[in-house]
Amino acid sequence: MEIPKEKLIWMYETMVKSRYFEEQMEQAYMEGKAPAFNIGAGPVPGEMHLSNGQEPAAVGICAHLTDDDTVTSPHRPHHHAIAKGVDLKKMTAEIFGKVTGLGKGKGGHMHLFDPSVKFSCGGIVGAGIPHAVGAVLTAKKRGTDDVAVAFIGEGAANSGAFHESLNLAALWNLPLIVVVEDNKYGISVTKESSTAVESNDLRAPAYGIAGEKVKDNDPMAMYEASKRAVERTRAGEGPAIIEIETYRYLGHFQGDPELYRPEGEADSLREKDPIIRLKNYMLEQNLYTEEELTEREETVKNEVDQAFEFARNSADPAPEDALQDVFAE
Amino acid sequence: MEIPKEKLIWMYETMVKSRYFEEQMEQAYMEGKAPAFNIGAGPVPGEMHLSNGQEPAAVGICAHLTDDDTVTSPHRPHHHAIAKGVDLKKMTAEIFGKVTGLGKGKGGHMHLFDPSVKFSCGGIVGAGIPHAVGAVLTAKKRGTDDVAVAFIGEGAANSGAFHESLNLAALWNLPLIVVVEDNKYGISVTKESSTAVESNDLRAPAYGIAGEKVKDNDPMAMYEASKRAVERTRAGEGPAIIEIETYRYLGHFQGDPELYRPEGEADSLREKDPIIRLKNYMLEQNLYTEEELTEREETVKNEVDQAFEFARNSADPAPEDALQDVFAE
Amino acid sequence: METTKKERMLTGNKAMAEAIAQEMEKNPEVFVLGEDVGKYGGIFGSTEGLLGKFGPDRVMDTPISETAFIGAAIGAAAEGMRPIAELMFVDFHGVCMDQIYNHMAKIPYMSGGNVKLPMVLTTAVGGGYNDAAQHSQTLYSSFAHLPGMKVVAPTTPYDIKGMMTSAIRDDNPVVFMFHKSLQGLGWMDLIEASVGHVPEESYTVPLGKAKVMREGKDVTIVGIQMMTVYALEAANKLAKEGIDAEVIDLRSLVPLDRETIIHSVQKTHNLLVVDEDYRSYGMTAEVSAVVAEEALYDLEHPIKRLAIPDVPIPYSRPMENYVIPNADAIYKQVKAMISE
Amino acid sequence: METTKKERMLTGNKAMAEAIAQEMEKNPEVFVLGEDVGKYGGIFGSTEGLLGKFGPDRVMDTPISETAFIGAAIGAAAEGMRPIAELMFVDFHGVCMDQIYNHMAKIPYMSGGNVKLPMVLTTAVGGGYNDAAQHSQTLYSSFAHLPGMKVVAPTTPYDIKGMMTSAIRDDNPVVFMFHKSLQGLGWMDLIEASVGHVPEESYTVPLGKAKVMREGKDVTIVGIQMMTVYALEAANKLAKEGIDAEVIDLRSLVPLDRETIIHSVQKTHNLLVVDEDYRSYGMTAEVSAVVAEEALYDLEHPIKRLAIPDVPIPYSRPMENYVIPNADAIYKQVKAMISE
Ligand SMILES: Cc1ncc(C[n+]2csc(CCOP(=O)(O)OP(=O)(O)O)c2C)c(N)n1
Ligand SMILES: Cc1ncc(C[n+]2csc(CCOP(=O)(O)OP(=O)(O)O)c2C)c(N)n1
Ligand SMILES: [Mg+2]
Ligand SMILES: [Mg+2]
Secondary structure (H helix, E strand, O other), rough: OOOOOOHHHHHHHHHHHHHHHHHHHHHHOOOOOOOOOOOOOOOOOOOOOEEEEEEEHHHHHHOOOOOEEEEEEEOOOHHHHHHOOOOOHHHHHHHOOOOOOOOOOOOOOOOOOOOHHHHHEEEOOHHHHHHHHHHHHHHHHHHOOOOEEEEEEEHHHHHHHHHHHHHOOOOOOOEEEEEEEEEEOOOOOOOOOOOOOOOHHHHHHHHEEEEEOOOOHHHHHHHHHHHHHHHHHHOOOEEEEEEEEEOOOOOOOOOOOOOOOOOOHHHHHHOHHHHHHHHHHHHHHOOOHHHHHHHHHHHHHHHHHHHHHHHHEEEEEEEEHHOOOOOOO | OOOOOHHHHHHHHHHHHHHHHHHHHHHHHOOOOOOOOOOOOOOOOOOOOOOOHHHHHHHHOOOOOOOOOEEEEEOOOOOHHHHOOOOHHHHHHHHHOOOOOOOOOOOOOOOOOOHHOEEEEOOOOOHHHHHHHHHHHHHHHOOOOOOOEEEHHHHHOOOHHHHHHHHHHHHHHOOOOEEEEEOOOEEEEHHHOOOOOOOOOHHHHHOOOEEEEOOOOOOHHHHHHHHHHHHHHHHHOOEEEEEEEEEOOOOOOOOOOOOOOOOHHHHHOOOOOHHHHHHHHHHHHOOOHHHHHHHHHHHHHHHHHHHHHHHHOOOOOOOOHHHHHOOOO | HHHHHHHOEEEEEHHHHHHHHHHHHHOOEEEEOOOOOOOOOOOOOOOOOHHHHOOOOOOOEEEOOHHHHHHHHEEEEEEHOEEEEEEEEEEHHHHOHHHHHHHHOOOHHHOOOOOOOOOEEEEEEOOOOOOOOOOOOHHHHHHHOOOOEEEOOOHHHHHHHHHHHHHHHOOEEEEEEEHHOOOOOOOOEEEEEEEEEOOOOOOOOOOOOOEEEEEOOEEEEEEEOOOHHHHHHHHHHHHOOOEEEEEEEEEEEEEOOOOHHHHHHHHOEEEEEEEEEEEOOOHHHHHHHHHHHHHHHHOOOOEEEEOOOOOOOOOHHHHHHHHHOOHHHHHHHHHHHHHO | OOHHOOOOOHHHHHHHHHHHHHHHHOOOEEEEEEEOOOOOOOOOOOOOOOOHOOOOOEEEEOOOOOOHHHHHHHHHHHHEEEEEEHHHHHHHHHHHHHHHHHHOOOHHHHHHOOOOOOEEEEEEEEOOOOOOOOOOOHHHHHOOOOOOOOOOOOOHHHHHHHHHHHHOOOOOEEEEEEEEOOOOOOOOOOOOEEEEEOOOOOOOOOOOOEEEEOOOOOOEEEEEOOOOOOOOOHHHHHHOOHHHHHHHHEEEEEEEOOOHHHHHHHHOOOOEEEEEOOOOOHHHHHHHHHHHHHHHHHHHOOEEEEEOOOOOOOOHHHHHHHOOOOHHHHHHHHHHHOOO
């Protein structure tokens, strides 16, 4: 499969943006938490699940989506949000708990909602899949050809919500794709200790749907598998499961002691970094020069910096704002 | 496969007992509910889910179980209970709400617990499967070779509990068999309207376990499939799913107007009655004479009659008994 | 002609189905999904006749996958649809409560009001016909305790229709609890209260307002659904003995109409709260607490509560009758209270 | 030597893990299962060190399948095992509540006492570190409302160990809620109350008994877990102004120790109830109702309640601080009450 140049560069820029966002977030998160780490301190408190290394899953499929397609995402949502085109300023402000945030500071990092690009996420494992089903049920009722992608971790594939949602989507022939990001762990529990089959695409036959496996965190292979799945499902040929082998460079959340992780594992994963691999590919193919790529990197990093600035400069909500938005008028 | 004569006659007697029990129950249930049907009236109030026609699922597999093996059953439990050897008097008394019942009248028809033969059931679809997992987890911990059978309807195979339990059992290599009784309906909803695959044994690969389909409500085929599955699982070779195509002669519950059911469907099913088929087989094979079989039928029916008599003659619980048994001392 | 129209009587279930039908006619984005809502018309008749009128695309039978289909309703509501999802018995909420309270109830808040979820979760509640521990609960407070959803439980066919219409039009998630005994179904004990006057034309009854069903001056009895029905029965008997009870039908647990309760207690100076839910940490406690906070000095006698005495609902008739409050128990409790 | 032993100080999490370890040593049928209870030692340290001591057959990591593994614990308990199942955050109960309340809590009753379920469900509760709406709740009353399970929530390391031991030995299902802030974890705000004297030897603290943490004569403050800690802080401040508050640590929601509460109110004539759960239909209501029923005439002022004001827990610090009651809010509420 020939991947169009503009798709390659979009994937590249988006991965760089996402990675840089997470790196900035990692730093911001640590502010105020030294010398003794205190999860509730600093400008960004609460749990923080970063996606460094997992970018291919997000960009490989979002390359095929429009603003009218729906994405639901779990507790580790930043790369998906960025790939789906969520407003970066408002998203960052939300994570900083500011009144200018997507949810006016009520949601936080695990609860980002941007209806303008049909993105949502949540902190309960598996729970976003049915919401994606509802989005495409709506598409079907309204006669549009919008599709939905539900991102989950490999750990979530053992939840009841996974099974119920895939059965429902298959039964009603809805354009849903479940992307399983296999980063080997659900917190500390390895895939082998949680999953009775080797790969979750093997579960597709249980719903009579398509299943595909993407190996080695390869953004281009993810692009290709996603193209097949999105085209199929948009054409009304039913749901699909794509499982991608991906890499989690950091702990489950920031502050995770990672005692369960073999020494050196994260480093060895970093050696195969997908951003570098895609960059090298584009250079080898003479699609872009080093300079061109560097310039583009600067542009997206700049965008991230501006988003952080926006967030930091925004106002805190008033305490009593807590009482608003429980019910719509 | 040659089925031993004593197994055949046990299956026959048990099916006859179960069927006769349900027929007696059907009558008892209608007492006090005429002329206007009132679900809460008569000696046996509440919902009543009868199993007439579904006996093969129960006897085909229970023929391979001992008292130390566990059976969990759903809202339609009588045939399973009888095949597992639950105390018939106490069970009947429970359904009549008597103080001599298995649960002193607190449980009722959907909540029969007989720990002496490791039988339990419950009214929440899918919820019994994890209990069976726990039973065999215990067996494994204690080093016995006891197995567990979780009976469910085909409708329950779309519940999250099904998926989570099978993954867990497969992962931990526990001796669990899930028997799916496909009677075509979950209340009024047909299997085609609820299930994305044709048969639930096709879901076995999603857990890397064995799956087998038994067609046409055939007690002997069920015996054979069950033998394979029980022997395999008892030997430590992992869980299995058996789906049996079975027949529900009556409504989902008594009082079901069955408006969703094609006219004549139940009658056409009755023409293939498994009890008659097994009887004919034994006669053809000259295993028993008509007279011998009739005598055995009388014996088991007599047992049922005695159980009903015991139930009817037992005392009601005192109202204040309701306050007992919430907590053990 | 006009007179007979005014006297049009409907059962609770027909009132409910009529409200849904009228909203579905008006608004193509209203649809129904749930187990057996199609050909069966809802196990408790809540969707009777809808499949025939609107077809299977708008009246959708589902698999036994409450997490998936209630979650799908949430996803559809987020897109602006107005789904009505039916949880067949409230007793089954435990398999899908995450979708209900962590998502349906919280997404509007977590999104800072940017996502609205205009959906209704209908569910059947109540015992009294010996359906035992897993099919007889009301669980009113299990829902009312958790913020972000309106929780209503109407009693009369008139209110059922009017509040159902309000619920569908509401831009917030509404849990609409209908009591099996008040549906007026042919296969249950037919009680008078399950049939009542219901206008044919569409109308609304506001959510969040209690209703004084009977005015009185000696004691306030706060009830809900069947407990309101029994309270009225008890009030009639008490009246014969010169005790004039005011009966309040709560109708809505969230929002709770504190004013109507307090106003009544300020008049009668006595309060009995009756609930078909478990006693502890429930509605009787909440209503008691509201009065103890806001009208303490108005009380002549200690507040009394009647509810299920913190036991699962037993199957057998004598025991079930013992644990679910009835007219006689209410009558006795008021007598005991007044003569204290 | 003896003195240092008496002064042995432990964090809440170590107290909890020690209780489990001691019972596991004594009884081979005790085992632990849950997400990340193995190598990780429990996300909130509740099973720290157990894997190393007892191996993976007795300390079992599970998939993210709460319905299956809590259900499996029920099945194992029915066979006489004594499982301890951990629900990582109480906020996740909605995915498995059916197993918890329809099965764990009801099977003993529905079986007429013939099946016992000697199991413990441990779960982390509480907010205060900005973990937002799906990870900060206590949900005390969502469990306490439903009959058939003991529900406890100890505060001090001493009580955590003693009540954990009692819970494991209890023949009934016990929901054991431990507060994240009281675990004394290195990666959270370290509060003094999360460290305390804990004897090394095994001991029990009874379930179902509240504890008077501070005697006083002017006002009774009933709290639980962090609210008890804050109540004590507030009491110290109040003492400086001559207001002598009695602070009761509820410790157990079910059974509820009505006697201790009533006895205290009879002495102080004033009651403030403080909860980290949602306000409506919750613990503050139940305690208020108990007093309104049984000690109405002892009250000098209307009962006051402080709790989360029926909103989901907001993420942002100023808003979270606003909705979760703290020492200052308690202090102010008592002052306002007394001077009313
Ligand atoms: C229902 C539920 N159970 C448990 C958790 C706690 N939890 C949060 S993330 C997580 C691991 C998820 O693993 P996976 O799905 O593989 O995603 P990853 O973190 O690896 O991206 C767990 C157990 C939760 N949020 N929801
Ligand atoms: C979780 C849950 N959802 C719904 C129900 C209501 N219900 C009881 S039986 C039933 C149909 C079950 O169908 P199936 O599993 O095929 O069993 P069958 O009745 O055909 O034997 C339904 C929907 C329930 N008891 N529990
Ligand atoms: Mg993972
Ligand atoms: Mg069926």
